[in-house]
C-alpha cells in the first residue's frame with residue numbers, strides 16, 4: 001500500500017477502535033470521543049479533561065446535531081488538524 005492508502009486505513013481503523021466501544025458501533029458518543037481525543041490526539045490538543053471544553057468540541061463536531069459524531073464529522077476534524085499541522089511546518 002502507498003503511504004496515503006496506509007494513512008487512510010489507519011484513520012478508518014482508529015475511528016472504529018473507539019466507535020465500537022458503546023452504543024451505535026458506527027458513531028462516536030461523547031465518551032468515545034473523549035477517549036479518542038485523549039489517547040490519539042492528546043499531544044496536539046492538550047488534555048481534554050475539561051468538561052466544558054469537551055462539550056464544546058463535541059457540539060462543534062456534531063454538525064448535524066444528532067448527538068453523536070459520525071465518520072464524516074470525525075474525518076473533518078482530522079483534516080482540519082492536519083491542515084493546521086501543515087501550516088505550522090510550512091511556516092518554519
Ligand SMILES: [Ca+2]
Pocket residue numbers: 061062063064065066067068069070073
Ligand atoms: Ca452527528
